[in-house]
Amino acid sequence: MVTTHNLGFPRIGAKRELKFALEAYWKGQNSRDALITTGADLRARHWRDQAALDLVPVGDFSFYDQVLDMSFTLGNLPERVRGFHGDALDNYFRVARGRSAAGNDGHAGCCGGVAAGEMTKWFDTNYHYIVPEFDAHTSFTLDASRLLEQVAEARALGVAAKPVIVGPVTYLALGKAKDGSDRLSLLPRLLPVYAELLRTLAGQGVEWVQIDEPILVTDLDAAWVEAFTQAYAALKDNGVNLLLATYFGELRENLTLAASLPVQGIHLDAINARQEVEALIRAVRDDRVISLGVVNGRNIWKTDLTAALDWLEPVARHLGKRLWIAPSCSLLHVPVDLAGERKLDEDLKPWLAFAVQKLTEIEVLATALRRGRDAVAAELAANTEAIAARRASARVNNPAVKAATTGINAAMGQRNSGFAIRAARQQARLNLPLYPTTTIGSFPQTREIRLSRSAFKAGTLDLQAYQQAMRQEIERSVREQEVLGLDVLVHGEAERNDMVEYFGEQLDGFTFTQAGWVQSYGSRCVKPPILFGDISRPRAMTVDWIIYAQSLTAKPMKGMLTGPVTILNWSFVRDDQPRSLSCYQLALALRAEVLDLERAGIGIIQIDEAALREGLPLRRSQWGEYLAWAVESFRITANGVADDTQIHTHMCYSEFNDIIAAIADMDADVITIETSRSDMELLNAFDSFNYPNQIGPGVYDIHSPNIPTEAQIIDLMTKAARRIPAERLWVNPDCGLKTRQWNEVVPALASMVNAARTLRTQGA
Numbered sequence: 001m002v003t004t005h006n007l008g009f010p011r012i013g014a015k016r017e018l019k020f021a022l023e024a025y026w027k028g029q030n031s032r033d034a035l036i037t038t039g040a041d042l043r044a045r046h047w048r049d050q051a052a053l054d055l056v057p058v059g060d061f062s063f064y065d066q067v068l069d070m071s072f073t074l075g076n077l078p079e080r081v082r083g084f085h086g087d088a089l090d091n092y093f094r095v096a097r098g099r100s101a102a103g104n105d106g107h108a109g110c111c112g113g114v115a116a117g118e119m120t121k122w123f124d125t126n127y128h129y130i131v132p133e134f135d136a137h138t139s140f141t142l143d144a145s146r147l148l149e150q151v152a153e154a155r156a157l158g159v160a161a162k163p164v165i166v167g168p169v170t171y172l173a174l175g176k177a178k179d180g181s182d183r184l185s186l187l188p189r190l191l192p193v194y195a196e197l198l199r200t201l202a203g204q205g206v207e208w209v210q211i212d213e214p215i216l217v218t219d220l221d222a223a224w225v226e227a228f229t230q231a232y233a234a235l236k237d238n239g240v241n242l243l244l245a246t247y248f249g250e251l252r253e254n255l256t257l258a259a260s261l262p263v264q265g266i267h268l269d270a271i272n273a274r275q276e277v278e279a280l281i282r283a284v285r286d287d288r289v290i291s292l293g294v295v296n297g298r299n300i301w302k303t304d305l306t307a308a309l310d311w312l313e314p315v316a317r318h319l320g321k322r323l324w325i326a327p328s329c330s331l332l333h334v335p336v337d338l339a340g341e342r343k344l345d346e347d348l349k350p351w352l353a354f355a356v357q358k359l360t361e362i363e364v365l366a367t368a369l370r371r372g373r374d375a376v377a378a379e380l381a382a383n384t385e386a387i388a389a390r391r392a393s394a395r396v397n398n399p400a401v402k403a404a405t406t407g408i409n410a411a412m413g414q415r416n417s418g419f420a421i422r423a424a425r426q427q428a429r430l431n432l433p434l435y436p437t438t439t440i441g442s443f444p445q446t447r448e449i450r451l452s453r454s455a456f457k458a459g460t461l462d463l464q465a466y467q468q469a470m471r472q473e474i475e476r477s478v479r480e481q482e483v484l485g486l487d488v489l490v491h492g493e494a495e496r497n498d499m500v501e502y503f504g505e506q507l508d509g510f511t512f513t514q515a516g517w518v519q520s521y522g523s524r525c526v527k528p529p530i531l532f533g534d535i536s537r538p539r540a541m542t543v544d545w546i547i548y549a550q551s552l553t554a555k556p557m558k559g560m561l562t563g564p565v566t567i568l569n570w571s572f573v574r575d576d577q578p579r580s581l582s583c584y585q586l587a588l589a590l591r592a593e594v595l596d597l598e599r600a601g602i603g604i605i606q607i608d609e610a611a612l613r614e615g616l617p618l619r620r621s622q623w624g625e626y627l628a629w630a631v632e633s634f635r636i637t638a639n640g641v642a643d644d645t646q647i648h649t650h651m652c653y654s655e656f657n658d659i660i661a662a663i664a665d666m667d668a669d670v671i672t673i674e675t676s677r678s679d680m681e682l683l684n685a686f687d688s689f690n691y692p693n694q695i696g697p698g699v700y701d702i703h704s705p706n707i708p709t710e711a712q713i714i715d716l717m718t719k720a721a722r723r724i725p726a727e728r729l730w731v732n733p734d735c736g737l738k739t740r741q742w743n744e745v746v747p748a749l750a751s752m753v754n755a756a757r758t759l760r761t762q763g764a
Ligand SMILES: Nc1nc2c(c(=O)[nH]1)N[C@@H](CNc1ccc(C(=O)N[C@@H](CCC(=O)N[C@@H](CCC(=O)N[C@@H](CCC(=O)O)C(=O)O)C(=O)O)C(=O)O)cc1)CN2
Pocket: 126, 445, 447, 449, 450, 451, 453, 454, 496, 497, 498, 499, 500, 501, 520, 521, 523, 524, 525, 526, 527, 570, 739
């Protein structure tokens, strides 16, 4: 008889309760007790939502990040926060968010300021985790209190608790050794703490522990393969059954390794690795549990339940009670509940499943496997009807768009002239100084801006008043930039709820939700738009706002667009056509916008590709194919303009060494990137590759409230100028300023502009 379970549930809350409780606590407007209570309430509610399952995840809840939680469980706190005198939860937030020396937690005098832990992308998702920090002396000590308390809470609610932890090899692999030492040398110190954790859980009567090792779906070299064998030899026989969870991709050459580990069960992502199910079954001992992720945990489409049963039934007959079923991965990456959507397009709603609906799908599948399809005949019939309606819908297919993508040719991705000629024509038009200063696009999304927008959406503010409020914000941004003396201005993106959702709302082929929130990091969420059909642009999307902004100033105003690859990677995408085709459709729609901006007299157009790097497949062997269509899509979007129109692009959190050739291939006139935290070392990639075009290496970290000094910026730019000729350098922050406040932005940009002025006099 099949067992049902879940790998993880979204924790932010259907109404983002956790976000609001956290932010109020951080501002001192909410007590510690109130925050703790919100956490407990959310856990209880989410366990009730999952109560029909045979096993529910415990420990997937987090006040900030599950990897940071694991660091605390393992006693791996960065040295800089170890002496903290205050509350442990406050210390946890100090690592998560950093704390300025002037912080108001009552410990500024004794404990000072601390830098935040580095954040980076969780595999190929838009979720960010806090990178574990190691050095040669790192030691570990167990703190199991969080897991033990939550196991007790779950039990009190009468659900069967399956604790979830990040496995030791993935934990080490995702971390960074700050002193360059070998993280694997820490394994012998780490394993006893994991073993103690398992024994502690066993002591509480826990039967199964889910141990996540998604690193198994990536390319592993011999040392990491060996680490797996060593790790799991040490973790067996500690009184609990281990379910080794892999997800996000295929095991490939690691399948034999995974199957050989001494664990009681393995979870395979049967959405991304369906073709490996049989091989895995053959490879594991015949008393092991096989858990199959049969419902997509990364997307929002209904599962075709009949098709799933067609292949699952024989597997179930073969495996009997050894078969478990679950979503493919944690449901962290999808919104909570479709029932919260009151205005969602009625045609499309029946095609969708959010976290709660996905668990119902698991239940229906389990019932069919246990009692036959007849036991769920009505559910299956309704499902078949929805799947068929989507497939046949006239709203999905637009022949004109299909024809346009067929008409794409190489010339569309080609500028008229090479970079040197373009640069000269652009300089003749723009007349920019050495070390030109600019920003990445967004200015603070203030509470007033968001309140205006929610009033507009609620119908209590009319369109004209809303547009007027946004124009005022744009004017404020422009005035501030003029006073600061920036060279290339931006309009500030006040009218955009999000750099991707905003375009999703305006393009045909997309729909959007009211409350489909997905956690991006900490308390920050996004509402990824839903790409369901062929994409087209019914009308210009940004031109009026940019023209208005340009009308306020004699300085050049940058047009501001999100690129096709980033819109694709940060949306829920179609599963009925290749991603490359959707990307080309986006490219054509955005190309039309670029040309409209150019026709309106805008001389500089930025096309953000913040998500190009994270979209790289987890396996290197697939990079080439992805980069080919991703880069070509960018080129189609950007390269229809005249030589004297300057194209910018922007990327953040990126490690470029591996893909520098592809970046050069995009052929943007200027690229702005995040570099401040790497002390300009990132530029080595551009230097050694002889990157030919202009670069704006970010000179300060916008994720921190700290204000950079002029001297710090001069120092960074001096380092940059050792690698890239000064004539090709720009001066700008690491990323957009939307999460900052004006009182942080103004002094920071003042330092930046002053630094550029000093550099110019030095260079002259
Ligand atoms: N899609 C996407 N992915 C990305 C990024 C990005 O910018 N976009 N940046 C990187 C980092 N990620 C980030 C993700 C989110 C936010 C962020 O600030 N999100 C906002 C929500 C943005 C939004 O959609 N705002 C809406 C809704 C605002 C809102 O909450 N309104 C309130 C009312 C106002 C209030 O009380 O504040 C309501 O309706 O209840 C709007 O402006 O219209 C948040 O969590 O707070 C920042 C960075 C990587 N991935």
